[in-house]
Structure formats: C-alpha cells, structure tokens
Amino acid sequence: MRSGNPSGRDVLTRSVRGQARRVGLGAALGCVHQLGEALVPVLIGVVIDEAVAGQDARRLALWLAVLAVMYVALSWSFRVGARAGERGAEEAAHTLRLAIVRRVLDARGGAEEGRLPGELANVATEDAKRVGAVNMALMRGTWAVAGITVSAVWLLLTSVPLGLIVLVGTPVLLWLGHLLSKPLERRSEAEQDRAAHASGVAADLVAGLRVLKGLGAQQAAVERYRRTSRASLAATLRAARAESWQTGLVLALTGGFIALIALVGGRLALDGRLTLGQLVSAVGLALFLLGPLETFAWVNAELAQGRASAARVAEVLAARPAVVGGRSPVPDPVRGELRLRGVPLGGPDGVDLHVPAGRLTGIAVTDPASAEALLRCLGRESDPESGSVELDGVPLTRLDPAGLRAAVLVAAHDAVLFDGSLAANVTPQAESPSGPAAGEPDGAADPRTERAMAAAHADEVARSLPRGAATGVGEGGRSLSGGQRQRVLLARALRAGPPVLVVHDPTTAVDAVTEARIAEGLREIRRGRTTVVVTNSPALLAVADRVVLLDGGRIGAEGTHAELVRAHETYRTAVLA
Template identity: 85%
Template sequence: MGSGELSGRDVLASSVRGQGRRVAVSAALGSVHQLGEALVPVLIGVVVDQAVAGQHAGRLALWLAVLAALYVCLSWSFRLGARAGERGAEEAAHELRLAVVRRVLAPRGGAGTDRLSGELANVATEDAKRVGAVNMALMSGISAVVGIAVSAVALLLTSVPLGLIVLLGTPVLLWLGHLLSKPLERRSEAEQDRAAGAAGVAADLVAGLRVLKGLGAQRAAVERYRRTSQVSLAATLRAARAESWQTGLVLALTGGFIALIAWVGGRLALDGSLTLGQLVSAVGLALFLLGPLETFAWVNAELAQGRASANRIAEVLSAGPAVTGGDEPVPDAVRGELRLRGVRLGGLDGVDLDVPAGLLTGIAVTDPACAEALLSCLGRESDPESGSVELDGVPLTRLDPARLRAAVLVAAHDAALFEGTLAENVVPADTADDALTARALAAADADEVVRSLPHGAATGLGEGGRSLSGGQRQRVLLARALRAGPPVLVVHDPTTAVDAVTEARIAEGLREFRQGRTTVVVTNSPALLAVTDRVVLLDGGRVGAEGTHAELARTHETYRTAVLA
C-alpha cells in the first residue's frame, strides 16, 4: 500500500482485495451454512406433510437422516467459513499495521509530524483492527444475502405472496439500515479521534514521568489527562448511543417484517392456500430470516466503524513527506566535512557554518530552538526553508535520506531505548561481546552501568529503559551511537543527567574514541566543550563566535553567560 493520495475507500478496497481469496472461501462456506439453515424449515415442512401426517415410519426415518446430514454439513461449513473469515480479518489488520508502521518510519518522514506517538499507536492497532474486521463483515453479509435469497425462493415456491414480501421488503430494510448507520459512522470517527488523543497524551505523560516528578507537576499532568479522557469518554458514549439506537431501530424494523410474514402465512393457511407442512415451513423460514437480517444490522455497524477507521488510516498513509527529493547514494569514502550556507529554519537565521573533517567540533547555543533546528537539518528530518547543507560538497537534498543517516548519525538526547537487554540496545546480539563494543561502553562510561546490573549486559532494561536512571540511560544511548561508528556523528547534550566527575570521563572517552573522525557535540556543557578542537557559538540564530573553549571563555561575554553561568 503506497503513501500517495489515499481515501478511506481506497484503504477499505485494498484491505479487501488483499484478502480476496479468504473472503471468497469464507463467503462460500458461509453461504453453504445459510443454505443449510434455510433448508431446515423446508425439510421439517416436508416431514410434516409426507411422514407425520401420512404416518409413514420409513419416510420419517429417511427424512430425519437427511436432516442429520444437513446439520453436519451446515455445522462444519460454519466452522471452516468463520475460521477463514477471522483469519482474513486478522491478516488484513496485520498488513495495515505494517503499512502504518512503514509509513511512520519512512526515511522521508512526515507521518508523525503533527501526531503524538500514542495517537499513531492507536491508528496502528484499533483502527487497523476495525478495518480488518470489515473482511469478516463482508463474509457474513454475503452469506446472509444467500440465506435471504434461498428463503425467498422457498417461500415463492410455497406461496407467491410470501416470497414477494421477502423479495420486496428486504431491500427496503437494507436501505433503511444504511441510512441509520450514517450517524454511527460520524460519531465512531469522532470517538476514535478522541480516544487516539487520550492515548497520545497518556504516552506523552508516561514518557516524561521522571521530569514531571522532578518538577512536582504530577497533579497538573493528571488533570490534563483527566480532561482529555473525559472528552474521549463523552465521544465514546455518543458513539455507543448511536450504535444502540441504530441496532434497536433495525431490530424493531426486522421484527415488524417477520411479524408481517407470519401474519400473511397464517391467513393463507386459514383459507386453505397452504398445507400444515407448508405453514410450518413458512413460519420457520420467517423465524430463520431473523438471523440474516440481524446480521445485516451488525454488518452495517461494522462497515460504519470500518469506514471511519479507514479514513484515519488514510490520513497517516497519505501524509506528505517532511523532505522531498534526493536519490543519490552517499559516496563510499566519506571525509565528513559539513558546510551550512545561509540556512534558515526554526531558530536558525541565515547560518554560515563549516565543520572540518576529522575534528571534534562543539556547538554552543543561546537558544535551544537553534539546536533543535540544526539537528533537524543535519539529520535531514527537515530541509532548510532557504540555504543549503552539504556533506563533502554535496547538498544533502541530493542524497538518499536513509543512506545519508547511515553516514551522518544524529544522536538526540531523548532517543529511545527498546525492550530487550542492554547489549541488544547497544548492538545486535551476535556482535555484542566484540572489542569495539567494549571500547564504546568504556568511552561512554556505560561499562560502569553494565557492572551495576544484576546480569551485566544481559540484563533486560524494560520498556523504554525504565529500569535505568536518567544518567544511565544517557550513557547507554551514547555507547550505542559510538558503537555505530558513522563517518559523521552528531550528539546532542549527552551528559545532562550525569555528575561532573562522570561527565569529565565521558568527555575524554568521547574524544579518544572518535579520534580522526568528524564529530559534532551540540551542548553548553563546559566539560564537553573543553575537549573539542574548536567551538562555534550560535547566538540569535547566527554564528556569533568561533574559537577554542578556553579562548571564548576568556574573551566572549555571551559565551561565558551561555556556558559558564
């Protein structure tokens, strides 16, 4: 499923086409089941007329055997059909989850720009599940149509008036059910939007729980989530009311329809137009019709919710990329020289900056927005509004984003740790014990973290590395960035949560480990800036000063204020 312009209808159609074989098989088996269910009252009527009324024991045994065989057939067809339908629904939901994840993780970005991570997770789980369930609804709807068609034919053969009532009344019921599903579709979409928003806020608050505790802002955070949750609850209740009204009205219409069939059948039996067996068959068929018609009510509700969820998935899949163009491969031999010319983005206001190849360069800022914009440009998460960024003289906009990020690794200070062991978070398990990994752990002072854990590097860190302290997390993240060994490494505030002694060790380890390779440290930490070859100060969105840390600390007041205050 591509990321071009998509509509909810496109998402639904693609989901069904992808499971076409399973939907066809499940619908065929479901139709056999409905055929068998419809034939049961017909055969009972035959038994009443030919065996019971005529008191033929042999015929009675024969027809009872036919009924038993029919029940075996409809039972197994239902089981196998439901299994194929459920598998189709689950496979479709799985494919949609993969499509959403691929779009979110696409090198050119854009899908998660205006959405919280919890909201995206909700789209990839609940919405994908609802769209996948449409495949099961289609199977049920097709088999219900077959059941009604068979019943109509049987009633026509029994009595033309009864058959015409079914043939003419069923389309009217379906049309009314479709009209009644419209409010449910609108409210279901609103419900999913609010639920996704609540999930996003919850994930955001959990991710920042330590910071909130440090600021003493737990009460404000709880109040924020309470308000969001109440809005979500109100939307859910509105959707539930719409669903209950829709289901209740459809069932009421269905009940009236069945009552009409039974009344007409009774009148025909009284005037002799129907035999006793035919009346039994007609009433049985009328009661059987309750099942397919109730199925239509359920199918309408599933389709309404599936359409709403498909619209939300389509919004993610068709989101425009954050960066465009750039298909050239990165040269095999990257020297690592970075050059910015007239770059404007966020807090950057026409920055001209040269980062020499093979040196350790520190960048201090007076405005954190400048740091965020610079990292976004270097990692090509965003392209400058004007100006250019070059790697070894080649504009980044010409290079393939995925290959570029392998050459220029931007290690954000708030990067994520994943479920798994410490070793698996630093490097793939098959190379977790090599000498380079040991050096990277030592350079980031993460070897001390390894020694403090009960099972060393094999210790599981839990979701998001929650078993580690803030300083330990930072050291593991830095070790991971160092172990990756890119030609150009850009790290942002890697030591904000460690003590001064540890920070000094990390600074020396970083310099030694990256000796001879281009490294950029975006930080206002004196300990880190002191080990750099040169420092650039970004002030007011432009380069305000350049030199060594010692020179700038001695001669530049703004630098002293930003770094030493």
C-alpha cells in the first residue's frame, strides 16, 4: 500500500489487485463448478428423453455414470476454488492490517489524532476483514455470472423465449440489487464508526479503571459507556434492518423471476414446443438460478460493507502527518547537543535553551504545560509554531524522523508496559517463546540489561516477583504498583541507551530513599552521554550538572541545584514545596 492520500476506491482496488492470482484461480475453478451445477438438470433432462422414455437400461447406466463424474468434478473444483478465495480474502485483510499498523507506527505520527486506540484497533481488524472479504465476493460473483450464462445459453438453444427472459431479467435484477444496497452502505459505515468509538471508549475506561475507582467515578464511567453502547447498538440495528430489507426484497424479486421462467416453460411444454425432458431441465435450471441470484444479493451486501470499511481504512492511511519534511540522516556520530532557538513553551516569548553534549541537564518547571510542550518538541511529536530545535547544530525538521527517534529517546512519564514478562518489557527482543528472556531461568539477560535494571532499581522489583524477571506484568503492567512500573519503564529507557535520553518525572511514585538511589544510578549509567531530566524532584535535580528553571514559559534561572535553592525563591517553591 503506497503512501499518499488513498481513497476508499484505491484501498479496494489495491486489495483486489494484490490477490489477483488467487482470486483468478478461485474464480476459474468456481466457474467449472457452476458449469457442472448448471449441466446437472440438463443431463437429467437428457436422461429422461433418451433413456427413461426409451426404456434403455444401458444408456441409463451410461448417463448415470456421466452424472457421477460430473458431481466429482464440481465437488473438487468447489473445494479447491473456495479455499483459494478464502486464502485471498485473508491475505488481503492481513496485508491491509500491516499497512494500517505501519501508518500508525510511522515516525511522522498523525494517524492517532482524533481517534481512540480502540477505534484504530477496530479499523485494523473489522474494517480490514470486510475489505479483504471483497475478494471473496468478487470471486463468488464471477461464479454466479458463469452459472447464469451457462443457463441462459442452454435455455436459448432450447427455447428463445426462456433464454431471453434470463438474459434480459438478470441485468435488471443486478441493477435493482445495486440500488437497494446504497442505504446499506451508508448505514454500514455509520455502524462501523459507532462500533469503533464504543471499542475505543471501552479500552479507555479499562485502562483508567484504577483512577476511576480512586475517584469514585465508576457510575459516571458506566453511564458514559452505556450511552456510547446504545448509540452503537442503534447504528447496528439500523444497518441490520437495511441489510434485511435489501436481502428480502432481492429474494422476492428473484423468486418472482424464477416463477416467471417456470410459468413460461410450462406453457411451452403444454403447446408441444418442449419435450418432457426439456421441461424438467428448464424447471431444474430455474431452481438452480436461485443460487447464483442469491449470491448476487450477498455480493451486493458484501461490496456495500466493503466500500464503507475501505473509506474508513483510507482515512487512517491518508491521515495527515503530525510532522512533515526531514530526509537528512542524523549526524554520525551523534554528539548529543540540543538547542532551542526562540521556541514558545507556553509563554509569551520564545525560549532559547542550550543542552550541552554529554552532560546531565535538569529542567524544573512551574507549569506542567511547559514541560509537555518541551517534550513534544524534543521528541518531534509536533513542530513548534516558531523558532527551531536543533540536534548537533542541525534543525530537527531537516532530519529523518525515524533516525531522529533512534538518536533522541523521549521517555514520557505516562508510557505503558506491554502484556508480557518484566524482562520482555525491558528488552523486548529478548523474549523467547517459552517466556524467560535470553534463555535465563529468571529472565536476566545480558550485562547491559542488568546494568539498566540495577540503575533504575528494577532488579529489586524482579526479585520481589514469583518468577523473577520472567514474571508476567499483565496488560499495562497492572500487576505492579505505580512505583514498580516507573522503575521498569526507566530501566527500559536506560537499556535502549540512545545518544540523547529525555525522561519526564521518572520517580514520582517511589519513596525518597529509592529515588535518591535511582538518581545516582541514572547519573552513573548515563555518564558521558546527553541526558535531560524534566522533573521537580530535588533528588534528581541534585545530581544534574546544570539545572534550568522554566517559569511561565520562559527561562527563569540557571545553575546547579544547590545554587538555585540558595538564591532563587521561585525555584525553591517549585522544587521544595
């Protein structure tokens, strides 16, 4: 799936083209199956005229053997063709899911803007599945066309009126089915929107369950989800009603069409223009046509839902990036000097800030919004409205975002742990299928990991767990306390060992003694590399080589922690209060 601004039609087209070989094979084998199905009533009519009416036992046995071979062929072709079609549908959905995940994880960001995580998950699962199913629908539609074509040709050869009824009536039925699918398409899109929103709200509430319980806001949360769920249910019911009306009307039209064929065939037989065998074949073909025509109704519904889902997928794939530009490689080697020039951080003026390479710099704030703005700029989650941010003298806007992420790691205080072992959260690539990382019984991995865990005092967390670092932490680390989660998150950032590390409030949930030890461990393990600690923690600021106070979106003071505590009242209030 190429980048750019794909439309829903583009998504559908590429999904089908990507599986053209499998869909083509399935369609070809399905046409063989439909040919056999259509010929069964024809052969039965021949048997009646040539063997039964003539009381010829040998010819009867011969034609029964032909029928048996026909059944074997159509059964085999159906199984193999259906398998190819299903494989194509699943592969298309899988490819689309990968494209959505790549877009969500793109270093330029933007796909998650205005969408809850549950909504994105719904697009990557349900919508991708519906788009993939279009391949199966097109294959089955081809089968139906083949079956109707064979039936029409035989009926034309047998009786021109019967053949004309099929040739003229089938396109009319298809056109009516397409018109009837339009309301379903609109309501299916609304249904998926509401369902995705409900999934997002549910995931959001589950993630914040502890906070909700602490605030006593469970009832408000339940009421919020109830309203969202009811809206989703209403949209689903509207879509179901539209689908039932569409299917029912198409089936009614199809039944009338089949009845017309049978009626005309019966009149022709009474007039002597059709033999008994030909009448049986005509009636059998009329009944056979129910299958292809019902398939067309199903295909119309699948295409309507697929178009609606493709439009939603296209919205994610075409989401505007949060940051643009940047193709230059990151300086090699990265010295780690950061500089802000005239960057607004929530104040009336731009901030000029210099972070020396290879030093531990502490940044204290009087307004949390200033910290958030600084972190977004340093991580290039968004570009400042004015001014510039530089790494080793090169503006971040000129650097490749993916390379920049590897060089400058911003470890936010609200980062999450993944469902897995503690060791896998510190060193994800070390997780083995059996559980422990790097093959160790307690999950301990290489010396680099051990140093990171010791510096963050996450090794104490591991020792307190039943299976050490191999113990699962649960989704979001819910089996750990707040302080334990913070230590594991800090260990993960330290284990990554980027040239520039920016951490935000890494110790707000740990006790003072542990915080002091973590501060010393952080200073030691990051010695000689650029580290920025955005925090008001005295223990962390005390080990910094230099401290900057951001006061009201501007630099209020600079110096060591001890100097600022002695000489700057605003700093003392922010840090020691």
